[in-house]
Amino acid sequence: MHAIRLHEFGPATNLRYEEVPDPVPAAGQVRIAVEASGVHLVDTALRAGSSGGGPLAAPSLPAIPGREVAGTVDLVGDGVSAAWVGRRVVAHLGAASAGYARLAVAPVASLHEVPDGLGSDAAVAMIGTGRTAVGVLDVAGLRADDVVLVTAAAGGLGSLFVQAGHNAGAVVGGVAGGAEKVALVRASGASVAVSYEAPGWPEAVRRALGDRAVTVVLDGVGGTIGRAAMDLMGVGGRLVMFGWSSGVMVPFEPVDLVDRGLTATWAVGRRLTARPGALRDLETRALAAAAAGELVPRVQRFPLENAADAHAALESRRTTGKVVLV
Numbered sequence: 001m002h003a004i005r006l007h008e009f010g011p012a013t014n015l016r017y018e019e020v021p022d023p024v025p026a027a028g029q030v031r032i033a034v035e036a037s038g039v040h041l042v043d044t045a046l047r048a049g050s051s052g053g054g055p056l057a058a059p060s061l062p063a064i065p066g067r068e069v070a071g072t073v074d075l076v077g078d079g080v081s082a083a084w085v086g087r088r089v090v091a092h093l094g095a096a097s098a099g100y101a102r103l104a105v106a107p108v109a110s111l112h113e114v115p116d117g118l119g120s121d122a123a124v125a126m127i128g129t130g131r132t133a134v135g136v137l138d139v140a141g142l143r144a145d146d147v148v149l150v151t152a153a154a155g156g157l158g159s160l161f162v163q164a165g166h167n168a169g170a171v172v173g174g175v176a177g178g179a180e181k182v183a184l185v186r187a188s189g190a191s192v193a194v195s196y197e198a199p200g201w202p203e204a205v206r207r208a209l210g211d212r213a214v215t216v217v218l219d220g221v222g223g224t225i226g227r228a229a230m231d232l233m234g235v236g237g238r239l240v241m242f243g244w245s246s247g248v249m250v251p252f253e254p255v256d257l258v259d260r261g262l263t264a265t266w267a268v269g270r271r272l273t274a275r276p277g278a279l280r281d282l283e284t285r286a287l288a289a290a291a292a293g294e295l296v297p298r299v300q301r302f303p304l305e306n307a308a309d310a311h312a313a314l315e316s317r318r319t320t321g322k323v324v325l326v
Contacts, residue, residue: 003101004307004325007062009049012311015100017304020064023098025077025105030084032091032106035120037099037304038068038128039323041245044311059097065307066099066325068092068128069106070120080108088114090123092131092283100307100325112283115291122290125156125297125322130286131279132242132268133160133295139267140216140240144169149205149214149229151221152245153190154181156322159298161218162188167294171212173205175229177317184298184320202228216240219250226250230262239264301326 005018025031042056043065049058059065070090076082091106093099114123136157142148148165152158153174165172166189173192174185185193192208194201205214213234219226222244230239230250239262241250250264257264273279289295298321302310306325313319 001102002304003064003098004066004304005062005064006047006059009047009058009061012044012047012308012315015047015065015308015311017307020101022103023101023105025075025080027078028080028107028109029077029105030073030080030089030108030111031075031077032069032071032089032104033074034069034099034102034104035071035326036069036124037066037101037104037325038124039302039307039310039314039325040067040128041314043067044315047311064098064101066101066104067094067097068124069099069104070114070124070127071104073111074103076108077105084108084111088120090114090120090127090287092127092279100304102304112287115287118287118291121299121301121324121326122297123287124324125299126286126290126295127283129156129322130160130290130295130297131282132272133157133164134282134286134289135272135278136218136240136242136267137161137164139265139271140218140238142168142170142216146170146215147173147209147212148216148218149173149175149232150185150190151175151196151217151219151225151229153185153188153193154298154320155220156297157220157242158218159184159188159321160295162190163295165189170216171209173209173214175201175205175225181320188298196225202232205232213237218242220245222246222250223248227252230256233260233262235260237262240267241265242268297322299324 220243223246
């Protein structure tokens with residue numbers, strides 16, 4: 001089969017499309033003929049040889065990256081029912097990796113059947129990014145009386161948060177980079193959309209909201225953008241953080257919370273995994289929400305052989321939605 005392999009840590013160009021032996025499922029595993037593989041910002045950090053601030057260690061080389069796949073089961077290992085063969089499935093591979101490939105193996109316990117009518121690219125978006133979105137939304141508890149501001153609102157998570165806020169009946173604002181992404185934020189359901197590339201964008205948000213202060217910030221950017229979003233919150237506002245793509249977490253001191261009675265919450269990591277079976281439950285709910293049309297993942301597709309281009313585009317913020325290799 002063909003797969004993307006990494007022989008040396010470094011830039012995206014180190015990802016090579018190569019022919020490798022077909023994987024064989026071990027006991028308790030299935031093999032999936034892959035139709036879509038998810039690409040995550042953490043993948044780019046691991047490729048470069050770091051963890052990106054996350055819990056995963058850089059892989060041993062040579063390695064096939066990729067932790068999310070969807071496709072059709074074509075072979076089963078010992079102890080697995082042959083009834084799985086031919087089923088459309090999606091799985092998060094966890095630390096096992098090796099998803100950027102034509103064939104991938106996964107534990108049968110990790111499989112979800114892809115709901116009828118849901119494409120493999122959408123399924124792979126929801127098994128990882130979607131499960132995180134559902135978990136963050138559980139923490140945020142969006143209500144109809146909220147004014148929600150989403151940073152990186154054209155991204156895989158951000159576009160889902162905008163939809164969720166709109167579905168809840170809240171006023172939703174989104175911040176993204178450039179006019180094209182701002183248009184996509186509006187298309188996702190935001191009534192206020194601005195570019196963080198424009199000077200004074202926080203004031204533009206204030207003007208658009210009129211006399212209403214932001215009650216919830218959903219931030220995965222951190223740094224100056226996350227701090228500017230935090231400063232737009234009114235008394236009792238909730239800052240819900242789930243990442244720092246800028247490389248720096250939102251800078252604040254306890255006194256910043258005290259002055260306006262704000263709360264700041266870290267919504268991912270151990271908070272999502274503390275309960276046994278929590279991640280699988282989130283995956284199930286995310287897939288069901290996509291199948292019902294409640295959360296529709298925005299997907300940007302690249303051919304598998306162009307994985308290096310996908311990584312480069314993601315790192316340079318030239319992507320929208322969830323990046324998927326097909």
